[in-house]
Amino acid sequence: MNSRNTKMTKQTSVFDCTLVTLEKNHQEKGNLTVVTNNHNIPFEIKRVYYLYDIPGGEERGAHAHKELQQLIFALSGSFDITVDDGKSKRTFFLSRPNIGLLMPPGLWRELNNFSSGSICVVLASQEYSESDYIRDYQEFKDYKFSI
Ligand code: TYD
Numbered sequence: 001m002n003s004r005n006t007k008m009t010k011q012t013s014v015f016d017c018t019l020v021t022l023e024k025n026h027q028e029k030g031n032l033t034v035v036t037n038n039h040n041i042p043f044e045i046k047r048v049y050y051l052y053d054i055p056g057g058e059e060r061g062a063h064a065h066k067e068l069q070q071l072i073f074a075l076s077g078s079f080d081i082t083v084d085d086g087k088s089k090r091t092f093f094l095s096r097p098n099i100g101l102l103m104p105p106g107l108w109r110e111l112n113n114f115s116s117g118s119i120c121v122v123l124a125s126q127e128y129s130e131s132d133y134i135r136d137y138q139e140f141k142d143y144k145f146s147i
Pocket of ligand 1: 047049051059060061062063128
């Protein structure tokens with residue numbers, strides 16, 4: 001990542017998170033929603049992963065990404081995502097398969113209050129890389145507030 005992008009990542013705030021509503025093809029037989037690159041997602045999707053069979057009371061996340069952008073949906077059930085930029089926090093309740101949370105890099109996130117049987121699907125801008133993670137909250141704050 002070049003220094004300009006690093007600076008942008010450090011400057012992202014919880015107010016850069018947005019809810020994205022995808023079109024719902026509604027029929028009597030059920031709904032259908034389509035996700036395509038270059039149409040309704042502001043990044044190229046390089047990876048899709050999902051969380052499921054989450055035990056009651058479990059929490060996921062508790063990390064930040066340096067570069068990764070994500071669009072996160074509750075494909076089934078519901079859960080909360082709390083985002084944190086080191087100064088402010090916001091909590092989003094996801095419960096619709098066609099309304100996703102678009103997250104820029106540089107934000108700490110925690111996912112909890114998963115309903116029974118819920119499925120969290122994540123569309124991601126990059127392949128998996130452990131070096132893109134910050135898993136220590138103090139390290140995250142140091143990263144955000146260093147020049
Ligand atoms: P992690 O992203 O920490 O999960 P969560 O934030 O939902 O708690 O990933 C959990 C484990 O899975 C971790 O050891 C890394 C691994 N993993 C992959 O191997 N590939 C992936 O694409 C992802 C997202 C995780």
